[in-house]
Amino acid sequence: MAAAAGEEVPNKRVVLKRYVTGFPSEDDMEVVTATARLAVPPGSTAMVVKNLYVSCDPYMRGRMTKHEWPSYVPDFVLGEVLVNFGVSRVIASGHPDFKVGDLVWGMTGWEEYTLVPKPESFFKIHHPEFPLSYYTGVLGMPGLTAWAGFFDVGKPKKGDYVFVSAASGAVGQLVGQLAKLTGCYVVGSAGSDEKVNLLKTKFGFDEAFNYKKEQDLDAALTRYFPEGIDIYFENVGGPTLEAVLSNMRNHGRIPVCGMISQYNLEQPEGVHNLFQIVAKRLRMEGFMVFDYFSEYYKFEEEMAGYLKEGKITYVEDIAEGLERAPGALIGLYSGRNVGKQLVAVARE
């Protein structure tokens, strides 16, 4: 039964139970039931949304640790609901630009209903003909991340040799396909044979390999890139980065999107061959999707076009229900997900 505006209803939510050091576990989170009022205070420009899908993204690990100094994104608050990007329907609004029934995506809670104080931070969904879950991925934050990082930071040219780590993940699968659309030669690495198979048969990577089966990653990269690597789309960090640096070509570029291999280590691993940055005149450049939000609607149209034309394909891994959200999030760090991990909160 749909909840009417103004009503007070139960509100299932995922809260952070304790701050994490090392590898997170499901027990660090807890699914509890609070209440939500499905109305906005009179005169307010807030909105209330019903959450349909919430996204599980690797960067969330940083928010589960208490930092002494402010981090680039705020730490989660103990006992409070986790927040991340999600797809929602507006069910009450005091904001002139958002009306009841609108489909939106933005930073919401891991809960059934969320009061959004600043609706202007949300994006409207212009292509509801696609599965709405796509707005946590290919048409949302990870899609914009892949697009901005590959094109704006990577500056690809036709014929470039491109290597993507975590290549079957939300961002990696899209980077590889955008690289193919650009006329690049693309190799991806992933952590299971099933994922490697996806890369080759579904996403059109030229080659792919299971990094867990490689004794010597440096040698593997030399085998896959006898001419060297022009662009390395960095998702993992640590020893992979070190092996890649030895295999880069002169004037290569490394858009640095994330370093998931390091997020759960109390002491991150060292990278020893940074002198390659001089010797090969490399550019390593970090970026954040937030800096590209002003280009989102342009991106949305471009990516929607690729999807319609069948030029981009997309694989997601959907956990059903908020009860499964803690496990889905943690699975990212052991690579349990196949494709973009998200949680379906409600299917309507």
Next chain:
Amino acid sequence: MAAAAGEEVPNKRVVLKRYVTGFPSEDDMEVVTATARLAVPPGSTAMVVKNLYVSCDPYMRGRMTKHEWPSYVPDFVLGEVLVNFGVSRVIASGHPDFKVGDLVWGMTGWEEYTLVPKPESFFKIHHPEFPLSYYTGVLGMPGLTAWAGFFDVGKPKKGDYVFVSAASGAVGQLVGQLAKLTGCYVVGSAGSDEKVNLLKTKFGFDEAFNYKKEQDLDAALTRYFPEGIDIYFENVGGPTLEAVLSNMRNHGRIPVCGMISQYNLEQPEGVHNLFQIVAKRLRMEGFMVFDYFSEYYKFEEEMAGYLKEGKITYVEDIAEGLERAPGALIGLYSGRNVGKQLVAVARE
């Protein structure tokens, strides 16, 4: 007595006696006397030069090791003369663009006379009113390095906070002064109180410190840069880079010129906090002066102007005679030099 063209004369030279692992010593080189013919073969476009000054540069360490794979600059050859940038006078030439008496700088031998097969790789000296030794430094390769690295890679803006390591060296002293000319706030680090004093009193750095006296470099940088660092001109690598990464500001830039602290280590030190590249959206970019040689004459005029106007000052450390060249080169790696290290081969 000046040697006449065509004559065969003794030719003192510094040769590499053995390939180096770890810290180099004077014994790795040897000063020997060969002979040189002061003429070019008939029909050749080669030239013979008399070397006046040769430069000691940190990057030479890489050429003293035998590499399994081709390095970015060729390894020195055992028993052969060391080569590096130097200032020379043409004493015989078959090349239409170079005539006897021309003052030039370019890649020459650590010897009295050098046969240059490709004179077109040399630059003409347009400002002999300065000490000719300046063409191994402020008006030569290190000057162009500082200028290109700071302006083209660093992309400074007025008001930027700039940190320079190895700041009293050939490149560092110029980067700091170019940064001041650009309206930046500049702090330099060096390895002795004498050098720190130079930075503050002669080169106009806003602040400077002796890194050997700092227990905690991270804390020192936080003290000197409470607002963080916009540009780090990287000359040293290793733990300094790690401390700097923690103190960079969002969208900071790190032109990577060299990593002298790592050159003599058999296993380079690891840098553990590269995730800062993502968190702060940093750009780390290696560069090489060779890529900027086409801009040299433009640079030469600009820098000559600064020198004439007293806007740039310059300190060099001159070893007299090729006998002292091995010691001068090795001194770079323990920081014995104060200012730009070079060797005077002949004062005429």
